[in-house]
Amino acid sequence: MTRIGMMTFLHNDNYGSILQAWALQRKLTDMGFDAIHIDYAPSKQEKIRNLLLSGNSPKLILEGIRKKSATGKMHGGFDEFLKEHIRTTAPCRDHAALKQAAEDFDVLVCGSDQIWSPVWLNPAYFLDFTDKPKVSYAPSLGVKDMPKRAKQRKITRLVKRFAAVSVREQEGAELLKQMAGLEPAVMPDPVMLVPKDKWQTIMDANVPQEKYILCYFIGDNPCYWETVAAIAEREQCTVRVIPRTEGARNAGYPLEEDVPPQRWLGLIGGAAHVVTDSFHGATFSAILNKECTIVRRYREDDPESKNSRIDQLLRNLGVSSLNNADWNVVNANLAAKAEAATAWLANAINQAAP
Numbered sequence: 001m002t003r004i005g006m007m008t009f010l011h012n013d014n015y016g017s018i019l020q021a022w023a024l025q026r027k028l029t030d031m032g033f034d035a036i037h038i039d040y041a042p043s044k045q046e047k048i049r050n051l052l053l054s055g056n057s058p059k060l061i062l063e064g065i066r067k068k069s070a071t072g073k074m075h076g077g078f079d080e081f082l083k084e085h086i087r088t089t090a091p092c093r094d095h096a097a098l099k100q101a102a103e104d105f106d107v108l109v110c111g112s113d114q115i116w117s118p119v120w121l122n123p124a125y126f127l128d129f130t131d132k133p134k135v136s137y138a139p140s141l142g143v144k145d146m147p148k149r150a151k152q153r154k155i156t157r158l159v160k161r162f163a164a165v166s167v168r169e170q171e172g173a174e175l176l177k178q179m180a181g182l183e184p185a186v187m188p189d190p191v192m193l194v195p196k197d198k199w200q201t202i203m204d205a206n207v208p209q210e211k212y213i214l215c216y217f218i219g220d221n222p223c224y225w226e227t228v229a230a231i232a233e234r235e236q237c238t239v240r241v242i243p244r245t246e247g248a249r250n251a252g253y254p255l256e257e258d259v260p261p262q263r264w265l266g267l268i269g270g271a272a273h274v275v276t277d278s279f280h281g282a283t284f285s286a287i288l289n290k291e292c293t294i295v296r297r298y299r300e301d302d303p304e305s306k307n308s309r310i311d312q313l314l315r316n317l318g319v320s321s322l323n324n325a326d327w328n329v330v331n332a333n334l335a336a337k338a339e340a341a342t343a344w345l346a347n348a349i350n351q352a353a354p
Contacts, residue, residue, distance in 0.1 A: 005105035016280025024190035039088040077260020102130035111137035118147030126158035133352035141172035164348035204266035214271035220245035292322035
């Protein structure tokens with residue numbers, strides 16, 4: 001049995017991150033591989049090393065600290081979910097530990113999520129610590145525009161070491177074509193490879209029985225709440241909020257505090273309508289066939305805009321919106337994308353395996 005070491009975000013307390021990690025491991029296991037996540041939990045020294053070597057802005061660390069301070073008590077249960085549902089190696093705190101962990105595997109797979117973001121570049125997520133065969137499954141660059149030239153050169157050097165490359169958005173594929181001359185496949189996020197009935201096996205079904213709108217926002221835009229109020233009045237629903245920002249905490253609606261991943265799924269599944277600026281919030285609304293209003297977090301002319309993720313999602317689903325969507329079309333496209341992605345993934349790994 002081929003042993004696969006996986007690399008993605010496991011410790012950023014983000015629902016989409018932890019659930020896509022579970023989904024890809026579940027899919028690879030169902031395909032007959034022995035798949036284990038390499039538990040990369042970088043030390044402070046490792047983070048500083050990466051900051052200096054990758055040309056990332058020190059402002060990013062300060063912004064990360066600020067956001068963590070603002071949202072640290074707003075949700076929980078991630079460590080417990082990781083321990084209960086995801087197989088991992090021992091924690092790897094630096095590149096030396098990553099290199100040692102890689103020796104136990106036949107093939108390394110990185111993905112998905114924004115692990116290839118040039119904004120906060122980390123070569124570990126390009127598997128730079130090993131010469132073992134490498135496959136990328138749907139990592140997101142998350143941007144439409146070319147990064148700085150120094151980062152272009154670094155990314156080009158890293159991706160050319162892969163046996164097979166796929167990314168999550170067409171925009172990311174076009175960037176890699178420009179930078180490295182590659183023709184990456186465009187693959188759906190791992191959560192789209194797992195059908196609704198399997199998600200229901202880990203979903204918390206103990207959710208409010210009232211008719212409610214669920215709000216989950218990563219950004220803090222006052223205009224969001226005007227949209228929420230209009231939908232609540234139109235559909236005669238109560239409103240429940242999973243807070244990630246101070247604006248969400250102060251919006252005046254009932255809060256769902258310390259929500260673990262399985263309850264986050266359940267709250268989406270039980271909602272009459274979801275309003276979100278989150279890629280994974282929208283994606284799970286589609287998987288669970290829930291009406292969803294997607295509000296854009298970024299201006300389209302913002303050079304750091306991550307709106308391409310939403311654009312690719314809607315292209316994958318074959319719809320222009322998740323309001324009044326034809327769920328037969330959505331479900332058929334989800335199944336077709338999952339089938340094609342599974343075939344690509346199996347071929348990529350089997351071709352790369354020694």
